């Protein structure tokens with residue numbers, strides 16, 4: 001009881017004190033909003049002055065209370081990720097009280113120092129920059145998913161410790177996924193589609209798994225969505241890029257108005273020393289499901305069992321569904337089922353805000369534990385994103401009207417020693 005009173009006593013002066021923009025709100029917007037809400041970026045307005053914050057205060061209150069903003073998807077308590085830009089409950093309350101108090105400005109002297117302007121690449125100049133060979137102009141007013149083939153031009157195996165993306169046009173590039181093509185299949189797809197690149201939706205349109213795992217090759221290099229910051233893999237860990245690879249860059253474009261040419265760049269950072277472990281992507285996926293037409297809540301489960309003797313660590317995770325997905329939950333279950341560890345949970349799935357999430361600390365995945373993925377789909381008319389009208393049974397596939405239930409697990413093997 002005593003501790004409750006102490007807690008109330010500690011909080012009361014805060015509540016009584018007025019919340020000001022310059023002291024309390026501007027630093028929060030700087031950390032949690034401005035990576036997207038700045039000029040010429042994906043968000044529709046810049047949150048960089050008192051005047052704009054004041055003009056938008058009611059929308060801000062609404063958008064943060066129904067948790068549409070900021071668009072950080074993982075639910076807290078299910079895995080701890082780097083670069084988390086979600087608001088805590090206290091931060092949400094602080095912004096709400098500020099709006100309720102009439103959004104006072106406060107003293108200019110309290111304003112935080114402006115963000116230090118970063119160089120163009122947040123990790124410094126990349127070792128190799130790949131760029132779309134020519135600009136591409138996506139259509140206005142509809143989504144487009146397009147793959148571009150970027151030859152790496154190296155006859156040797158390369159080890160990559162980080163990748164970064166600089167969108168050519170930040171207002172229209174909604175998300176990017178990087179796949180690896182060691183055989184040239186992507187070039188055939190490109191040749192068959194007029195204009196730069198080729199249309200592709202869920203994956204890159206060719207089989208990325210073909211033998212890559214056995215060779216320890218990377219089949220994807222990660223992804224990017226607005227607001228994400230590039231990070232290096234833990235020291236000693238790298239992605240193995242096979243000789244003569246192409247990086248296939250899948251871009252989701254959405255152009256609100258006007259057409260603008262885009263020429264997005266990819267930066268590759270090579271490992272400085274010979275790595276000790278390779279990051280491999282193993283998929284926990286279900287390939288044989290059918291989602292009945294009209295089903296509002298249909299669950300599909302997929303699982304991956306860590307093979308005997310192959311104790312592993314989970315570095316990052318990339319959950320993936322298409323437009324019917326509403327929830328995705330991934331857990332690891334120990335042999336015998338006694339311990340269940342939450343890996344990630346996204347309760348309001350949005351295809352437009354997908355990407356890889358990197359754990360603050362790699363998680364142990366002991367041999368014979370099971371990674372279990374539960375996907376929930378809404379294949380009825382009540383799902384405004386349902387691409388089929390009338391609704392129809394849906395199976396696994398790469399098209400817009402097909403579905404996926406997959407978690408790509410970025411793991412290292414405890415026993416691997418390349419050095």
Ligand code: HEC
Nearest residue numbers: 032033036042043044059060063068069070071085226227
């Ligand atoms: C990762 C990028 C990103 C971050 C971070 C972000 N926003 Fe947004 N915001 C957007 C985009 C994009 C839109 C346009 C609507 C959409 O596409 O969902 C938007 C729209 C809005 C809107 C307009 C109303 C609406 O809901 O569409 C408000 C208000 C808003 N954001 C407030 C905030 C606040 C406050 C923060 C920080 C606490 C924040 N946003 C952080 C990308 C972001």
